[in-house]
Amino acid sequence: xxxxxxxxxxxxxxxxxxxxxxxxxxxxxxxxxxxxxxxxxxxxxxxxxxxxxxxxxxxxxxxxxxxxxxxxxxxxxxxxxxxxxxxxxxxxxxxxxxxxxxxxxxxxxxxxxxxxxxxxxxxxxxxxxxxxxxxxxxxxxxxxxxxxxxxxxxxxxxxxxxxxxxxxxxxxxxxxxxxxxxxxxxxxxxxxxxxxxxxxxxxxxxxxxxxxxxxxxxxxxxxxxxxxxxxxxxxxxxxxxxxxxxxxxxxxxxxxxxxxxxxxxxxxxxxxxxxxxxxxxxxxxxxxxxxxxxxxxxxxxxxxxxxxxxxx
Amino acid sequence: xxxxxxxxxxxxxxxxxxxxxxxxxxxxxxxxxxxxxxxxxxxxxxxxxxxxxxxxxxxxxxxxxxxxxxxxxxxxxxxxxxxxxxxxxxxxxxxxxxxx
Numbered sequence: 001x002x003x004x005x006x007x008x009x010x011x012x013x014x015x016x017x018x019x020x021x022x023x024x025x026x027x028x029x030x031x032x033x034x035x036x037x038x039x040x041x042x043x044x045x046x047x048x049x050x051x052x053x054x055x056x057x058x059x060x061x062x063x064x065x066x067x068x069x070x071x072x073x074x075x076x077x078x079x080x081x082x083x084x085x086x087x088x089x090x091x092x093x094x095x096x097x098x099x100x101x102x103x104x105x106x107x108x109x110x111x112x113x114x115x116x117x118x119x120x121x122x123x124x125x126x127x128x129x130x131x132x133x134x135x136x137x138x139x140x141x142x143x144x145x146x147x148x149x150x151x152x153x154x155x156x157x158x159x160x161x162x163x164x165x166x167x168x169x170x171x172x173x174x175x176x177x178x179x180x181x182x183x184x185x186x187x188x189x190x191x192x193x194x195x196x197x198x199x200x201x202x203x204x205x206x207x208x209x210x211x212x213x214x215x216x217x218x219x220x221x222x223x224x225x226x227x228x229x230x231x232x233x234x235x236x237x238x239x240x241x242x243x244x245x246x247x248x249x250x251x252x253x254x255x256x257x258x259x260x261x262x263x264x265x266x267x268x269x270x271x272x273x274x275x276x277x278x279x280x281x282x283x284x285x286x287x288x289x290x291x292x293x294x295x296x297x298x299x300x301x302x303x304x305x306x307x308x309x310x311x312x
Numbered sequence: 313x314x315x316x317x318x319x320x321x322x323x324x325x326x327x328x329x330x331x332x333x334x335x336x337x338x339x340x341x342x343x344x345x346x347x348x349x350x351x352x353x354x355x356x357x358x359x360x361x362x363x364x365x366x367x368x369x370x371x372x373x374x375x376x377x378x379x380x381x382x383x384x385x386x387x388x389x390x391x392x393x394x395x396x397x398x399x400x401x402x403x404x405x406x407x408x409x410x411x412x
Binding site: 151266274 | 332349391
């Protein structure tokens with residue numbers, strides 16, 4: 001197992017055993033900034049080296065995953081449970097949107113195995129983050145309902161994850177591999193170490209969220225475990241259709257199968273106040289995130305290999 | 313030394329509400345405010361300052377009694393039902409009442 005995963009387990013254990021281990025907020029923010037910039041820069045540098053043809057069509061296909069996923073999640077949850085409309089819509093937004101930490105674990109997994117990844121994946125990460133959140137809000141309120149769209153749009157498009165990912169992509173693209181070389185020690189060489197520390201804190205937070213899991217535990221656990229795999233298969237399938245390599249298919253699967261725990265909770269809290277925030281958060285962070293990093297990522301990689309082999 | 317009595321309005325609420333709270337405070341005519349990160353526990357469970365999404369802030373406003381009433385009424389109507397929020401008013405003395 002990738003050693004960074006052990007750090008997550010350490011965090012979970014420390015959290016459950018009520019250790020006094022806590023990561024200062026500023027350190028956590030810095031680590032997440034480095035991760036986001038690294039992912040953006042890496043993609044930008046690779047895009048500068050090998051221009052990608054047919055990008056517009058690929059972007060459209062990826063965006064459609066972000067539209068289809070929340071609609072399906074919402075319909076299935078509404079059909080199979082008695083959960084309130086606002087809560088189902090919030091879950092749909094979380095599961096349609098993406099988790100950068102899961103993506104980073106996927107990148108680390110593939111790097112350990114020397115699997116090459118298409119350059120445009122960080123761009124797909126940006127594209128998948130947004131649509132589901134807007135659809136979730138519309139599902140909760142109906143399109144006609146008055147809501148503070150200005151504030152929500154600001155939250156979604158100018159949230160730090162989008163700003164840093166797009167900023168990193170542009171800087172990497174403009175600088176190219178030679179220009180970015182002096183920055184490599186911080187952003188590329190330290191990637192695994194930063195990810196390990198970040199996952200330690202994620203473990204602490206996840207333990208906290210799992211502890212929150214009292215009401216509607218069945219719904220949360222079932223949603224958390226049953227959503228990622230079919231969603232990831234959709235991502236892998238679309239990745240195959242738009243001609244990604246095995247690494248790219250794996251990561252698109254990881255993105256589709258992951259659930260947001262930063263952008264979506266903040267936006268839903270503002271836009272859909274009557275949705276219970278701990279319901280979506282304990283599903284995405286307490287269940288789906290650990291599921292994906294332990295079982296999901298290797299599983300999606302196998303599925304991508306199989307599909308690529310079957311298509312060849 | 314002449315001390316004038318004004319109100320100190322303290323709001324403890326979810327960190328995610330910060331921009332909305334500031335908007336209300338400014339709109340109702342308060343001259344300024346102070347925000348600090350806060351943590352604690354209450355009817356909505358433990359709220360830690362460590363992580364943005366279940367973090368709390370403590371927003372303090374020194375203002376006239378009318379402004380404090382306006383802000384409190386507005387926040388109660390908009391946010392009490394769905395958000396973790398505690399709000400209280402105390403009397404404080406200040407030296408420069410024109411500031412508030």
